[in-house]
Every structure is written in structure tokens, then in C-alpha cells.
Amino acid sequence: MKTGKLVSRVITGFCLILLLFLVPVLVGVNFLYQWSTPTLDLFLDHPGSSTISSVFAGGEADKAGIIAGDVILSIDDVTFNRWSSPQIGHTHIFLVERRGTTLEVPLKSVRLLQMNVFVLTGSSIMALIFWMIGGYLLIRKFWNEEIQLVFLLFQIIPAAILLPLSLQIEWNYPVGMQIVTKIAAILIAPIFLNLTLSHPIRLGKKAQRLSLRIAIFGTLLIITWGWITGRSWGQKAVITYTTLLFSLAFVFLAYSYQYHGSPDSRRRVRVALFCLLTAATPFILFYLIPRSFGSHIYLPGWIACLFFVLAPIGYLFSTLYFNLYGIDRLINRTLVYILLSMGIFAIYLIPYGFFYRFIPSNLFTQLVIIFSLTIWIGWTFDWLRSHAQRFVDRMVYGGWYDFPNVVETISNALARSTTRNQIRIVLTIQVPRMMRLSDSILWIGNKEEPFTSHQSMETSSFRYLFKTDIPAIWTVTSHSDGDDLSAIDHRILNTLAQQAEIALNNALAIEALEYQLNEIRTSREILSHTQRQLLRSREEERSRLARDLHDSPIQALVGMNIQVGLLLRQEGLEEATRQSLSDMRAEIRQLSDELRQICADLRPPMLDALGLSSALHSLAIEWSKQAGIKVKLDLCDDSKTRQLPGEVTVNIYRVAQEALSNISKHARAKLVIINLSLDDARLVMTIEDDGVGFEPPDTLQGLTAHSHFGLAGMRERINLIGGEWAVESLPQKGTIVRVVWEGNRIHNG
Structure with missing residues (x-):
């Protein structure tokens, strides 16, 4: 069997x-037959007819003046229906009838190939x-x-x-x-x-x-x-x-x-x-x-x-x-066989032309030549094919796939890869697709997890161990059609693996930097949260102190003032005693006023009672009296500001306090303009003066480095409530402090 x-x-x-x-033999025989067969370059109405239907444009008949409709009577004094085949290149005398007139026309025969x-x-x-x-x-x-x-x-x-x-x-x-x-x-x-x-x-x-x-x-x-x-x-x-x-x-x-x-x-x-x-x-x-x-x-x-x-x-x-x-490998191989076919085609034509010219046109001899050429081409076909393949591989592509394009494309992709996943996509998807690989695996572990045998590919033809801080191995199997990897394939893969190693090291460095940045970001968030808690605690402590001062010492002073007043109304007091009581009452009133001012500084009563606009109005009027600087106010209605969170209103108020304090100390201004607007949960406050101005630093560190602690404090306060703070100033051009806060940005501590 x-x-x-x-x-x-x-x-x-x-x-x-x-x-x-x-097929190649049939093509060759067809070329040889048409090359060696004579004919006339004119067309008859139908087989057996002597009437010319058309002539070959630009051919011998056209040049001789033969036109459609002519009737062939005889050729070389032989009637047309008895005339035998012409000879290539021989001139024949045609007797034709054209519209009742008989004409003699010399016409040269041509090859059927023409x-x-x-x-x-x-x-x-x-x-x-x-x-x-x-x-x-x-x-x-x-x-x-x-x-x-x-x-x-x-x-x-x-x-x-x-x-x-x-x-x-x-x-x-x-x-x-x-x-x-x-x-x-x-x-x-x-x-x-x-x-x-x-x-x-x-x-x-x-x-x-x-x-x-x-x-x-x-x-x-x-x-x-x-x-x-x-x-x-x-x-x-x-x-x-x-x-x-x-x-x-x-x-x-x-x-x-x-x-x-x-x-x-x-x-x-x-x-x-x-x-x-x-x-x-x-x-x-x-x-x-x-x-x-x-x-x-x-x-x-x-x-x-x-x-x-x-x-x-x-x-x-x-x-x-x-x-x-x-x-x-079809595209590459097709190109090879196209070149090979063209070569074989040329090999057929050249010997045919040579033998036709120098040896007798005998059918047996021609068949022997055709058979000999066919055997010779068949014997040398593999040698011709291998050399044509090598030529295409080296001169056109460098292999059965486009090596330069693979290296260029993958190198660019790896250069743009900044994460493990991007590198994995390049090595396990792009490389197999471009190099026609059946499979590719990139394993990336960690320092505590070594590469184990069950994770590797037992049938891998290529394996590369990356020299990185963590274990990583790239394994590749054979080509998708089952062919093993060649030496050139290994060289290409080694080149790509080395570039992937650099990309992986860069990705790991970026991961480390991102980890550190996340740590810094977390620390800053914790610090910011702590600062908010500190400010909130400080404001709460101030509010408690203001209440305690108002409920205890100030009330006691009010009682003492009343009692001293009652004593002054008694009759029979000596003048010296009366004067002492009057002086004591004045001191009690002064102490009471100072304590009330301290309470107002600790927690403005109007801020809670009426709203931010009223508190700023009171602050500006009182400050203008003390500093002797004119203040122009443009404040929104308190009905809007009462809806603001307490943390926001108190910090906005503190910024206004600090800004007015800086103006009175450094600006030498004559006019201050305070604007406060609140539209669609967006609050904007600007405090502008016409003082001497200065050149403000761009960063918070720059503010503290130049001893602008008041400005730095303003910025920290506004940042903690999720707002935006900015200062605009130039020497001799005055200063503008701007605060913007939107309702969806508040930080809830």
C-alpha cells in the first residue's frame, strides 16, 4: 500500500x-511561429473573400495606398484564390479593382508578429x-x-x-x-x-x-x-x-x-x-x-x-x-518570480532570434532548440531563483520582509513609549505583525518575583533578558508560516530588544518619578489640609475669645461704669473724690472701647450679623478715619453675601484687612477703591490704590524671599478656600489685589 x-x-x-x-514553452513557440510566418497587413471581409475591409494603420498596405473596398484580382499574375503564402520581406505586385478602375500596387509582405x-x-x-x-x-x-x-x-x-x-x-x-x-x-x-x-x-x-x-x-x-x-x-x-x-x-x-x-x-x-x-x-x-x-x-x-x-x-x-x-512571504517572493520570469522570457527571445538568423528554418531543428532551451532553463532554474531571491532580499528589502522599515517603525514606537503597557504593545503586537511572527510575549515582574519556567515559552526561538532594576524577559517563537528564525532575524530582534531595554529603563525611571511626585502631592495635600484646619481652628479660637471678652470683661466694665456713675450722682462728695471717680470712669470707658476693638479684630460682629459687604464697609470706614486715606466703595448687596460659607467670608475679610494694612504702611496712597461682586456663585474682590507700587515676585517662595509675608499670607488663605489670588503692581503705578472665588472650588476640610 x-x-x-x-x-x-x-x-x-x-x-x-x-x-x-x-506555458513558457507555448509562449516561446507562439513568438517563434509569428516571427517566422509571413502575411499581408490588410484585412478581408471574411475568409475566402477578396474584398479588403481595412488595412493596418501605418503598415505596408497603408503606405502602398490600398484602401478599404479594394478588390484583389491577382497577386504576381496569379489569381487571388490560387495564390500561395507570401515570403517575408518580398514585394508582390497586387492587381486591385477600385471603383471600376484596375490598379497595380506593389506591396511588401510582413511578419505575422508585426x-x-x-x-x-x-x-x-x-x-x-x-x-x-x-x-x-x-x-x-x-x-x-x-x-x-x-x-x-x-x-x-x-x-x-x-x-x-x-x-x-x-x-x-x-x-x-x-x-x-x-x-x-x-x-x-x-x-x-x-x-x-x-x-x-x-x-x-x-x-x-x-x-x-x-x-x-x-x-x-x-x-x-x-x-x-x-x-x-x-x-x-x-x-x-x-x-x-x-x-x-x-x-x-x-x-x-x-x-x-x-x-x-x-x-x-x-x-x-x-x-x-x-x-x-x-x-x-x-x-x-x-x-x-x-x-x-x-x-x-x-x-x-x-x-x-x-x-x-x-x-x-x-x-x-x-x-x-x-x-x-508572498509579496517578496512574487517580486522574485516576476524578475525570474522576465529573465527566462529574455533568455527565450535572444536564442530564438540568433538561431532563426543563422540556422535553417527547419521545424525539427526548431523543436530541438526549444527542447534544449527548456531543459537548460529547468536545470538552472533553482540557481537562477536563489540568486534572484538573494538580489531582492539584499538590494530591495534586506529580507522577505522590509527590515529597514521594521527597525525604523519599531524604534520610533519604542522612543515614544513611556509606560510598560506601551512597550508591551510594541513588542507583542507590532513586532509580530511586521516580522510575521507567530507569537511574542513580554514578561515584566518585580524584585520579589523571579522569572519561572512556567511563564516562559518552551518553544521560543529567541529570548532576551533585560538588564533592568526589575526582572523582564522577551520571548519570541518562529515565523507564522512555521519557518525558524534566521540569523538576520536574530540580529534584528537583538537590536529591537536593546532599544526596548532602554525604553523600559526610561519607563521604570518615569514610574519612580511619578511615585515620588505622588508622594510629594500627597504630602502637600496633607499640609494643605493641616493649614486649613489650623486657620479654621485659629478663627474658631478668635471667635471664642471675642465671645468670652464680650461676655465677661466687657460686661464687668459696663457694670463698673454704671456703678461709678451712680457714685458720682451722690451729694456731699469731696471734689478730689469726685475727680478721681471721673478719671476712673473715663479709664473704664477707654478700656471697654479697646476691648470692643479687640473683639472686632478677633471676629467682626457685622460679618456674622449682616454679611461680608457690611463688614467690609465698616472696616473701610474705620480704616479711612485712622489712616487718613480716602476710600471709594463698590460693594454688592448683603443679601447675596449672607449665603457664602463662613470660612470663605472670614478669609476674604482677612485679606481685605491685610491689604488695607499694607497700604497704610507702605503705599503712601491718596485713594483706595474696593470692589466686591457676586454673580452666579462667583465672587470677585479687588482692592486698588494709587500708591508707589512695587515689582511683585511670581511665586509664593518669591514673596517670602522678599519679606512680603503679608502678601504670602493672603495667597495662602485664598488657596486654602480654593480661590485665585493675584497682585498687579509696577513702581509708581499703584497696586491691585484681586481675589476670585467660585462656589464649586471650596475645600471642605
Whole structure:
């Protein structure tokens, strides 16, 4: 059993390898045939007619003056219907009739290639693209059944349409070339049906598929024999047979797509079918159908060929995009095979031209030359391919993926990475995607957690231990198509790992700095909270002292003042005693006033009783009397300020106190303007003077460094209630102290 399978595989492989040479040989034979075949560059109404329908623009007939409508009577004194083929480059004497007048026209014969240069080049390129894509798929996955069937399709399709597409005139090829074309054409449908039977899923049982294949290929043999031998029923049988098989194939494909296809296979089928329809629609509508009905208006063959190559390109795209068969090196390899195909094409043309010029044009000799060149190319193909691959790898990309782009892109990404997660994304997502890696893991631990074996990848092909303060390891497996990492891959990964190590050290340093900043921020918040508590406690203590002074000493002094007054009203007091009592009463009143002023300084009674505006008004009037400086007030109504939190009103009041104190001590001002506004929970207070001014520092540290302790205290108070404080001043330009507070910024201690 094993021997039978081995023999079958050997025979299959040998046949597939032989088919690899079918298309290039057919292209070469076609070029050689058209190069060596003479013809006239004019077109007749139909085969057998002697009436000229048109001439080849710019050709020999056009230059000789032959026009459409001329009727050929004879050539070289031989009637046209008996005249044999021309000789290349020989001038023939044409006798033509034009509107009742007989003319003699000398006309030089040309090569058939000159008539078909565009369509021949287009069809040859189309055929070589089919051949190149099919050949590469076969070489990449030689024993894959679907790939073998696709390869067969991509060889017989160009073999079937190459010859018809490479002519723009009616012409009969040699019998051998016609037979090859017919066999290839009739094989397309059964191979396509065979492909849909097994892919994307296997339909039916193995025995059922085998029976269907026997029936298909058995019928194929009979129909092919009838078509090639020219039986009357042969052509109709071929059309019916091909139509039936294609219909069955699309039914099988639709069934697999609808009921058994996976999402990826469905997307792949959609892309391939879309490209197939895009290729076939203009080819069928604008080229095949018009030519089948004998119309002279149809799409040029070389343009039709360009549309037709969309079919293999669509399959190639779906193969690459959906990662079919793991072909991840397709773009690079395709470039290699394009260069290789161009080289082989040139190798064919140059020897053909040389041998055609210097040896006899004998068919047997030409076949020997073609066979020898084919064997030589097959023998040197691997050497040519490896050198072409090396050239593309080194000169274009540096490898099967774009090495410079990988290094540049990943280096830039690592340079922008400032966190562990960003570095992890670069190394585990971007690098595998760009280098076609199957998997990549970055493990980052801590000082107490070493790297253990269960966290590593046992199948890793590359491992890098980072030299950082904490343990970190980057592990990479093989390529996504199963190939091991090459020496160049290791060099690239080492370079990227070293840059990632620098990025990781920077990220860890940033983490340490962020930790320290968070500690400082926390300490500042604690300090700020403590300061708020201290100010609140101080204000509460002041309020308690003011109440105690008002309730005890001041009330006692009031009582003493009343008692002394009663004593002064008694009669019979000596003058000295009365004077002493009067002096005592005056001292009691003075002491009482001083205590009341102390109470007002400790906690202004109007601040709680009436509001901030009234308290500021009272403060400004009293200060103006004491300092002798005019004050202008613009204060909002107390009905608004009564809703303010007590912590806010007392700190605003203290700032006003400190600002007026500074003006009286340093400003030498003549006018002070105080504004207070409250709109939509936004309070703004400005205190402006026209004094000597100064140059205020920008920071709180600058205020204390220049002994502006009063200003620093103002700023601290406003910051603690969540407000904004600013001072604007210039020498000899006065000073403005501005306070802004919004209701949603208060700090609740």
C-alpha cells in the first residue's frame, strides 16, 4: 500500500513538474511561429473573400495606398484564390479593382508578429502571470491537493486562451498548436468542478466523489475525441459539457458557502469570485461575444488580457489577505518570480532570434532548440531563483520582509513609549505583525518575583533578558508560516530588544518619578489640609475669645461704669473724690472701647450679623478715619453675601484687612477703591490704590524671599478656600489685589 502511494506521488509530481514548462514553452513557440510566418497587413471581409475591409494603420498596405473596398484580382499574375503564402520581406505586385478602375500596387509582405505585436505581448504577459502565480503556489505547497488543482487551472487557462488572444486577424495555427489549445480549453471546466468538490470543504463521501470524477473524465475523453477529430456533434457536445460542469461547480460552491463555510473561507471565496467576475465580464461581453458573432467592433485583445489577469491576482490577494496556507512571504517572493520570469522570457527571445538568423528554418531543428532551451532553463532554474531571491532580499528589502522599515517603525514606537503597557504593545503586537511572527510575549515582574519556567515559552526561538532594576524577559517563537528564525532575524530582534531595554529603563525611571511626585502631592495635600484646619481652628479660637471678652470683661466694665456713675450722682462728695471717680470712669470707658476693638479684630460682629459687604464697609470706614486715606466703595448687596460659607467670608475679610494694612504702611496712597461682586456663585474682590507700587515676585517662595509675608499670607488663605489670588503692581503705578472665588472650588476640610 505504501509503495503504491509512493509511486502515485512520484508520477503526480513528475507530471506537475512537466506542466511547469507548458506555458513558457507555448509562449516561446507562439513568438517563434509569428516571427517566422509571413502575411499581408490588410484585412478581408471574411475568409475566402477578396474584398479588403481595412488595412493596418501605418503598415505596408497603408503606405502602398490600398484602401478599404479594394478588390484583389491577382497577386504576381496569379489569381487571388490560387495564390500561395507570401515570403517575408518580398514585394508582390497586387492587381486591385477600385471603383471600376484596375490598379497595380506593389506591396511588401510582413511578419505575422508585426500585425499582432500588442495582442501577442498582452496575451503572453497574461499567460506568464497565470503561470508564475500557479507555479509559486505549487512550489510553496507542492503536496497540497487544492494547490495542485489551482496550479492545473492556472496552467491550462493561459494554454487555452493564449493562441486565440494573440491574433487580431483570422488565422489557422498548425494542427499541433490547435490540439493543445482545444485540450486545455475543455479541461478547464472538469478541473474547476473537481476543485469545488473538495474545497473549501469535501462534499459527499469519498466513493461518491470518485464515481463522479470517473463519469466526468470518462465523458471528457469521448467529447475531446469528437471535437478534435471534427465530428459534427463535437463542438455542440463541448459547449453543453462545459456549461453543465460550470453550473454544477457554482452550485457546489454556493452550497459550501451557504451551509458549511467558515467566516474566513467565505470572505476568501467572495474576494476570489469578485475578481473572477470582474475579469470575465468585460472579456466575455466586449471581446468573446463580438468576435463569436463576427463583429469587427470589439475590445482589443491586449486590453482584454489585462482584464483577464484580475482572476489570478484576485486569488493571490485572497490567499495573502486571509493567510491561506500560511503564505506570508508572498509579496517578496512574487517580486522574485516576476524578475525570474522576465529573465527566462529574455533568455527565450535572444536564442530564438540568433538561431532563426543563422540556422535553417527547419521545424525539427526548431523543436530541438526549444527542447534544449527548456531543459537548460529547468536545470538552472533553482540557481537562477536563489540568486534572484538573494538580489531582492539584499538590494530591495534586506529580507522577505522590509527590515529597514521594521527597525525604523519599531524604534520610533519604542522612543515614544513611556509606560510598560506601551512597550508591551510594541513588542507583542507590532513586532509580530511586521516580522510575521507567530507569537511574542513580554514578561515584566518585580524584585520579589523571579522569572519561572512556567511563564516562559518552551518553544521560543529567541529570548532576551533585560538588564533592568526589575526582572523582564522577551520571548519570541518562529515565523507564522512555521519557518525558524534566521540569523538576520536574530540580529534584528537583538537590536529591537536593546532599544526596548532602554525604553523600559526610561519607563521604570518615569514610574519612580511619578511615585515620588505622588508622594510629594500627597504630602502637600496633607499640609494643605493641616493649614486649613489650623486657620479654621485659629478663627474658631478668635471667635471664642471675642465671645468670652464680650461676655465677661466687657460686661464687668459696663457694670463698673454704671456703678461709678451712680457714685458720682451722690451729694456731699469731696471734689478730689469726685475727680478721681471721673478719671476712673473715663479709664473704664477707654478700656471697654479697646476691648470692643479687640473683639472686632478677633471676629467682626457685622460679618456674622449682616454679611461680608457690611463688614467690609465698616472696616473701610474705620480704616479711612485712622489712616487718613480716602476710600471709594463698590460693594454688592448683603443679601447675596449672607449665603457664602463662613470660612470663605472670614478669609476674604482677612485679606481685605491685610491689604488695607499694607497700604497704610507702605503705599503712601491718596485713594483706595474696593470692589466686591457676586454673580452666579462667583465672587470677585479687588482692592486698588494709587500708591508707589512695587515689582511683585511670581511665586509664593518669591514673596517670602522678599519679606512680603503679608502678601504670602493672603495667597495662602485664598488657596486654602480654593480661590485665585493675584497682585498687579509696577513702581509708581499703584497696586491691585484681586481675589476670585467660585462656589464649586471650596475645600471642605
